[in-house]
Amino acid sequence: MASVELKAVGKSFGDVHVLSGIDLDIADGEFLTLVGASGCGKSTLLRIIAGLEVQSTGNVLIGGAPVDHLRPHERRVAMVFQSYALYPHMKVFGNIALPLVMSRLNVFERLPLIRMLSPRRHRVMPEIAREVRAVAEQLQIEALLERRPSQLSGGQRQRVALGRAMVRSPAAFLMDEPLSNLDAKLRVHMRSELADLHARLGATFIYVTHDQVEAMTMSSRVAMMDNGVILQLGRPGELYSRPATVKVAQFIGTPTINLLPARVGAGHVVELFGTALPVRVKHAVGSALTLGLRPEAVTAAPVALAARDHQHALVGRLHRSENLGAEHILHVDLAEPASGTLTCKVASEPEAFVDGNRRLALTFSPAACHIFDSDGRRIGDADVQSAAESSVPAPARVAVQ
Amino acid sequence: MSTSALAAPIVAPLRNRQQWVERFAGMGFAFPAFMLLLVIDIVPLLVLLYLSFTNYELGALDTRFVGLDNFRKAVGDAVFRRSLGNTFVYVAIVLPLAVGLGLLIAVLLHSRKRTRSFYEVIYFLPVTSTLIAMATVWQFLLHPSLGPINGVLKALGFHEVAFLSEPSLVLPTLAAIGIWHLVGFNMVLFLAGLSAIPRDLYEAAEIDGCRSGIDRFMTITWPLLGPTTMFVIVTTSITAFKVFDTVAVMTRGGPMGSSEVLLYAIYLEGYQYFHMGYAAALTLVFLVFVLLFSIVQTFALDRRVHY
Numbered sequence: 001m002a003s004v005e006l007k008a009v010g011k012s013f014g015d016v017h018v019l020s021g022i023d024l025d026i027a028d029g030e031f032l033t034l035v036g037a038s039g040c041g042k043s044t045l046l047r048i049i050a051g052l053e054v055q056s057t058g059n060v061l062i063g064g065a066p067v068d069h070l071r072p073h074e075r076r077v078a079m080v081f082q083s084y085a086l087y088p089h090m091k092v093f094g095n096i097a098l099p100l101v102m103s104r105l106n107v108f109e110r111l112p113l114i115r116m117l118s119p120r121r122h123r124v125m126p127e128i129a130r131e132v133r134a135v136a137e138q139l140q141i142e143a144l145l146e147r148r149p150s151q152l153s154g155g156q157r158q159r160v161a162l163g164r165a166m167v168r169s170p171a172a173f174l175m176d177e178p179l180s181n182l183d184a185k186l187r188v189h190m191r192s193e194l195a196d197l198h199a200r201l202g203a204t205f206i207y208v209t210h211d212q213v214e215a216m217t218m219s220s221r222v223a224m225m226d227n228g229v230i231l232q233l234g235r236p237g238e239l240y241s242r243p244a245t246v247k248v249a250q251f252i253g254t255p256t257i258n259l260l261p262a263r264v265g266a267g268h269v270v271e272l273f274g275t276a277l278p279v280r281v282k283h284a285v286g287s288a289l290t291l292g293l294r295p296e297a298v299t300a301a302p303v304a305l306a307a308r309d310h311q312h313a314l315v316g317r318l319h320r321s322e323n324l325g326a327e328h329i330l331h332v333d334l335a336e337p338a339s340g341t342l343t344c345k346v347a348s349e350p351e352a353f354v355d356g357n358r359r360l361a362l363t364f365s366p367a368a369c370h371i372f373d374s375d376g377r378r379i380g381d382a383d384v385q386s387a388a389e390s391s392v393p394a395p396a397r398v399a400v401q
Numbered sequence: 402m403s404t405s406a407l408a409a410p411i412v413a414p415l416r417n418r419q420q421w422v423e424r425f426a427g428m429g430f431a432f433p434a435f436m437l438l439l440v441i442d443i444v445p446l447l448v449l450l451y452l453s454f455t456n457y458e459l460g461a462l463d464t465r466f467v468g469l470d471n472f473r474k475a476v477g478d479a480v481f482r483r484s485l486g487n488t489f490v491y492v493a494i495v496l497p498l499a500v501g502l503g504l505l506i507a508v509l510l511h512s513r514k515r516t517r518s519f520y521e522v523i524y525f526l527p528v529t530s531t532l533i534a535m536a537t538v539w540q541f542l543l544h545p546s547l548g549p550i551n552g553v554l555k556a557l558g559f560h561e562v563a564f565l566s567e568p569s570l571v572l573p574t575l576a577a578i579g580i581w582h583l584v585g586f587n588m589v590l591f592l593a594g595l596s597a598i599p600r601d602l603y604e605a606a607e608i609d610g611c612r613s614g615i616d617r618f619m620t621i622t623w624p625l626l627g628p629t630t631m632f633v634i635v636t637t638s639i640t641a642f643k644v645f646d647t648v649a650v651m652t653r654g655g656p657m658g659s660s661e662v663l664l665y666a667i668y669l670e671g672y673q674y675f676h677m678g679y680a681a682a683l684t685l686v687f688l689v690f691v692l693l694f695s696i697v698q699t700f701a702l703d704r705r706v707h708y
Contacts, residue, residue, distance in 0.1 A: 052604050073610040085605035089624040098620070102610030110619070164609070 002063030002076075002171040003028045004049060004204060009058035011044055011228075018044050019228045022058070026172075031198050031205040035215040035251070036225035042208045043176055045225070049206060050174050051075050062171050073102070078165030082177040084157045086149040086164075093132055093145040096163045100128045103168070135167045138200075155186050162197070172204040179214060191217055212252050216240065224248050246376035249292045255329055255343050257370070258298070262291040270371060273314070273338040277366045281379055289379075292370035298344035298362050300330060300353045306361030313361040314338050321350045332362060452681035459675040471682035481683060483658055484666040487572060488642060491662060494576035495583065495641040500633055502580065503587025508622065510588070511595045521592070525585040532582055536650035539578050540565070565652055568659035575647050575660060583640060587633050594629030598622065635698050639691055663687050 004026040011019040019041045026032045034042040047053040049060055051072035059066050067075045078099075086095050101110065104127075109118045136142045139159045149157055158178060165173055178194075179187045195218045198205050209215055215222045216236040223233045224247075232244040243249035249257045264287050265271035270279045272291055283289070306313040316332035319341065330350055332342045344362055353360045371379045453471055457464045475481050506524055510517050527535070542548050543564040551561050564574040602621050611617045645664040648654060654661035654669075667687065671680030 050608060052607065071612065072604075072608045073612065077608070079605070079608050081601050081605060083599065083601050085599070085601035087602065087605075087621070087624075089627070098606075099609040102612075102616070107615070164605075168609075 002204065003061075004172050004206065005061040005064075006045075006049070007059045007061070009045070009048060009055045009060065011041070011048060011053065011056050017228055019048075019055075022228075022230060024223060024230065024233070026204060026206060028204055029202050031195075031207065031218060031220045033207045033209060033215040033219040033222045034225055035209055035212060035222055037251070038210060040225045041228040042210075042225045046079075046174050046176055046206060046208045049075075049172075050077055050079050052079075073099075076168070076171040077174055078168055078170035078172075079174040079176065080158075080161045080165050080178045082180055084149075084161040084178075084181075086157055086160055088149050090148075091145065092136075092141065092147055092149070092152070092160050092163075093129075095149065095160055096132045096135060096145075096167050097128050099164065099168045100131060104128065131167060132163075135163045138166070139163050154182050155190065158182065158190060166201070170203070172206060175205065175207045177209055178207075180209070180211070187214075194218055212254070216252065224251060242378065243292070243370060244378050246290055246292065246372045249370055249372070253294055255295045255345065258293040258295065258342050258344075260291045260293060260338075260340065260342075262289040262371070263287065264289060270369075273334075277369070279366050279369065279371070281371060283373060283379070288374045290372040290374075290376065292372060293342070293364055293368065294370075295329065295343045295345040297368035298342065298364050300344060300346050300350070301361045301363055302353045303355060303359050303361045306363060313363045314342065315359060315361050316342060318350055318354050318358045318360055330360075332360065335359070449681050449684060452678050453685050455678045457678040457681075459671075459677050464678075467678070471679050472686075474679065475682060475686065480658065480661060481666055484654075484661040484663050487659070487661055488644065488663045490572055491576055491579070491644055492638055492641040494573060495579045495644075496634065496638050498576075499580045499583040499587055499637050499641070500630070502584045503633065504591050504626070504630070506584065506588045507591030507595060508618070511592060521589070524588050527582050528585040528589075530582075532646040533650055535582070536578070536647045539647070540651050543574065566656050568656050571652055571656065571660045575644070575652070578647050579641060579644060583637055587637060590629055590633050591626065594626045595622070598625045631698070635695055638694055638698070642687075642691055642694065663690075 004024075006022050006024040009019060009022040010017070022045060024032075034045060036042050044053060048055045049062075051067070051070060051074075055068075059068055061067065062075055062077070087098065090098070104124050105115075105118075105121060109115050109121045109124075115121055132145070133142065136145055139162060141156065141159050141163060144152060144156060144160070149160065152160065161178070175194075179190050182190060191214060194205075194207075198218070207214070207218065215224075216239075219236055221234060222236050222239050224231045224239060226247050232239055232248045234242075239248055239252045243252060243257075246259065250259070260272060262270055262272045262277075264281060264283050264285050265276055266285060268280045268282065268285060269276045270281060270289060270291070271277070281289070301313070303313075303315055306315075314334055316334040316338070318330060319333045320331045322329040322331075326347075328346050328348070328350055330344050330346060332344065334340055334342055342362060350360070373379055454466055454468060455464050456467045456470070506520075510520050510524075513520065542550050545551055545561055545563050545566070550564075554560075554562060562570070564570055598621065602625070603617060606617055606621050611620050643664055644662050645668070648660055648662055648665045649668070652660040654665055663683070664687070667680050667683045670676045670683060
């Protein structure tokens with residue numbers, strides 16, 4: 001077990017820059033997830049750590065020592081592939097035993113027939129068998145050791161791939177979308193198993209996925225990547241509650257965050273669809289902003305009720321609702337002067353708030369808004385203040401009606 | 402109860418009728434293929450079987466049924482026994498070399514990127530050529546006094562080598578030409594097998610500690626080429642067993658019968674001496690050998706190829 005450090009790692013294929021200037025310190029025993037859409041460079045980064053790909057610039061350190069000149073097996077890392085990459089011609093036992101056979105026996109002790117003559121092999125093999133069995137026991141696959149990969153289910157193959165990684169007690173586990181070939185139910189199950197495994201082994205895990213749920217549920221920290229750079233690095237909760245950019249905000253959270261066009265109005269107050277919110281920013285008056293509003297931060301109410309209570313409300317017409325059992329996702333077409341659509345997640349049936357014209361009011365707390373500047377960067381909390389505390393008179397309500 | 406009792410007589414004939422329709426449709430679809438098989442394979446085989454029990458000669462007016470006489474004659478026939486032995490020697494030389502070289506070239510070419518297609522064409526050219534025509538070219542190349550190969554040998558200070566008229570050299574020489582003709586084909590088959598091996602496996606093997614090319618070959622490439630290798634071995638041995646063109650053009654079984662092979666012996670009996678009955682019997686023996694060959698290899702190798 002060891003820490004993994006990346007220092008200004010870059011990778012380009014010809015003129016195409018896949019990664020640029022990645023700095024990342026992964027502590028010993030940490031579960032770090034690299035998350036991002038396909039093509040963001042996360043798999044390439046993992047392959048550079050593994051040594052399967054050579055970086056164009058920068059250094060990789062494992063356990064504090066540079067490993068740039070080392071071949072993959074010398075880096076003492078184990079990798080779990082998306083396809084599991086199990087050796088189809090070997091039984092499960094052979095698959096798990098291979099890393100040990102390769103490191104503990106020499107060429108002659110591995111050659112068919114000739115290996116029978118080696119007395120050392122007869123001493124080493126029982127040792128290897130014992131270790132393979134110990135790992136198989138941990139993963140509850142002892143019964144499968146004599147089967148071939150083709151006779152296993154997806155989940156079982158996944159465990160064998162994990163076993164092959166575990167048996168070497170590696171410095172770090174590298175996982176490249178290991179759950180994406182499993183069906184939805186099994187994926188949820190394996191998610192908690194992987195988290196348990198990490199807790200039990202206490203090893204460093206570097207996990208690549210495009211699934212934000214996997215990133216959020218298992219990791220100690222998440223690095224959200226896009227276009228070859230890390231957009232944000234932090235605890236899963238931070239990425240959700242304080243996204244650094246619009247892209248992070250869009251990627252993390254389901255359903256996707258609502259993005260509404262806003263601007264800086266007179267007195268540096270944020271204006272949404274012409275109405276001032278009780279929020280001030282330091283940006284120049286008139287500059288464009290993007291306001292991010294999570295569907296779960298929006299509450300629905302009957303239009304009449306919202307008007308009476310003078311809440312910050314947007315009015316719209318219910319376009320479609322999705323019943324998820326415990327909650328409902330409402331897609332609302334916003335009415336004048338607002339425009340566009342807004343998604344919101346509510347606990348009760350939409351019939352509780354729509355009127356005869358399927359109209360409803362949507363309210364939210366100004367504190368729940370994420371405000372981004374015209375470049376898509378989060379406007380830090382230091383710049384956002386409740387207008388009520390400031391000297392500028394605040395609008396009493398933001399009802400758009 | 403009452404409804405099912407009522408429904409049964411109506412449903413049963415319907416189901417019967419559907420079964421009949423399906424069965425006839427199935428037969429209808431199989432019919433053309435079966436007819437082809439019958440006309441091209443089965444009927445000629447039956448005719449062959451019948452002829453092998455007669456003393457039929459081409460153009461003969463009366464033909465007698467002679468039972469197993471043809472086979473009895475074959476067992477005692479020195480020419481037949483020698484040609485059978487020569488054929489086995491020929492296969493024993495061609496099979497390992499044509500398969501081994503095909504695999505070696507395929508593995509070497511598979512790792513090349515830009516020059517790969519260039520070499521593929523070069524190695525495949527002999528396959529596309531007509532062996533009869535190429536045999537004539539080889540005959541010239543190997544000629545003791547006019548051929549360039551002996552020219553090079555002499556220039557290097559060696560003695561002239563009579564490749565085709567020295568009894569101990571003629572079979573290896575013919576085998577070398579057979580290998581030259583087969584390697585390209587085997588190479589293409591192996592290349593196809595190689596590209597079917599997922600790249601992930603090599604990467605996993607690299608992380609698991611397969612350091613050298615030999616490690617990778619022994620751990621991944623060779624075992625995963627199992628099905629391809631089985632196919633290549635079966636087709637190569639059958640092709641080698643059928644050696645005929647080079648013998649007919651270059652040596653005519655000589656010198657002193659040292660390059661007589663099975664198919665050439667059959668050809669002589671049937672089309673030179675017109676002993677059709679006897680030739681049919683020899684052909685049957687040849688077919689049985691090819692069949693045994695394939696069966697043994699398929700079963701022996703099948704046990705090692707199981708995924």
